[in-house]
Amino acid sequence: DTGVSQDPRHKITKRGQNVTFRCDPISEHNRLYWYRQTLGQGPEFLTYFQNEAQLEKSRLLSDRFSAERPKGSFSTLEIQRTEQGDSAMYLCASSSRLEGDEQFFGPGTRLTVL
Amino acid sequence: GNSVTQMEGPVTLSEEAFLTINCTYTATGYPSLFWYVQYPGEGLQLLLKATKADDKGSNKGFEATYRKETTSFHLEKGSVQVSDSAVYFCALRVVTGGGNKLTFGTGTQLKVEL
Numbered sequence: 001d002t003g004v005s006q007d008p009r010h011k012i013t014k015r016g017q018n019v020t021f022r023c024d025p026i027s028e029h030n031r032l033y034w035y036r037q038t039l040g041q042g043p044e045f046l047t048y049f050q051n052e053a054q055l056e057k058s059r060l061l062s063d064r065f066s067a068e069r070p071k072g073s074f075s076t077l078e079i080q081r082t083e084q085g086d087s088a089m090y091l092c093a094s095s096s097r098l099e100g101d102e103q104f105f106g107p108g109t110r111l112t113v114l
Numbered sequence: 115g116n117s118v119t120q121m122e123g124p125v126t127l128s129e130e131a132f133l134t135i136n137c138t139y140t141a142t143g144y145p146s147l148f149w150y151v152q153y154p155g156e157g158l159q160l161l162l163k164a165t166k167a168d169d170k171g172s173n174k175g176f177e178a179t180y181r182k183e184t185t186s187f188h189l190e191k192g193s194v195q196v197s198d199s200a201v202y203f204c205a206l207r208v209v210t211g212g213g214n215k216l217t218f219g220t221g222t223q224l225k226v227e228l
Contacts, residue, residue: 004157033215042118042203042218043158056215091158101207101214105150105158 004106006092012112013082020078021109025094032075033103034067035091036060043091049075082113116141120204120219127194127226135189135222137178137204145206147171147180147187148216152201161189161202194226 005024013019025032030051035043046065048056051072061067064082069075079086089110093103121136139145149161149171162171167182176191187204204219 031214035216040220042205042220043216045215045217048215093158095214102160102163103214103216104160107157 004092004094004104006090006106006109008109009107010110010112012114014114015082015084017082018078018080019082019111020076021090021092021111023075023077023092023094023106025073025075025092026096026104029094029096029104030072031095031097031101032069033093033095034075034077035093037089037091037108038087046077079111082111084113087111087113116145116206116208116217118204118206118217118219120202120222123201123221123223125222125224127224129196129226129228130193131226133189133191133194133198133224135202135204135224137187137189137219139185139187139204139206141185141206141208143208145208147178148205148207149176149178149187149189150203150205150218152203152221154200158203194224196226196228199224199226 007022032049034046037043047067049069064080067077089108091108092106095101095103118139146165148163150158151161162173164171164180170179178189201221201223203221205216
């Protein structure tokens, strides 16, 4: 297993554009999480999936943000009408209840909104 | 709500020095506690964990003891190496009906010099 992967690793976009990030969790992990990390801060929880069901969303996740996990495997995070304040590292993690729910993190997608 | 407070960095030490990074928490439930490490250019990695009071987590020479009476989980290492230079995050997890999201501190950067 190669671990959690995220694509792209870096994204530069202009304000007002839409962006989409992808996360591929560790196979067999049924739980998937998205976090956001800004410079000098710790990661902040955005949303959580168990299989294909989105079970929890943070208040940080405004209406411009949407996440999906259509088949219970990979997940996408879309940001519409990006703002400069969306610039951050977006982290994905996955876990399995059978493995004590330890969260394994991907390398992140760094978003820069100009 | 849940929160984690950890000492501000950067912490600069000479090789073989003793390390302590303080971490305290507030939680509405009975949390599990974690230390994650982020090496330059890499993703978050779990360093150690403790799931109940008085448990000691340990890994790679690092230790932390879950102290319920002082709501603390301080990270220690007896002799640091240059290769330990990284950002260290303290985190907690309280199991809820929706999931197992992590709440992180702001991170403490450690620099170890020869």
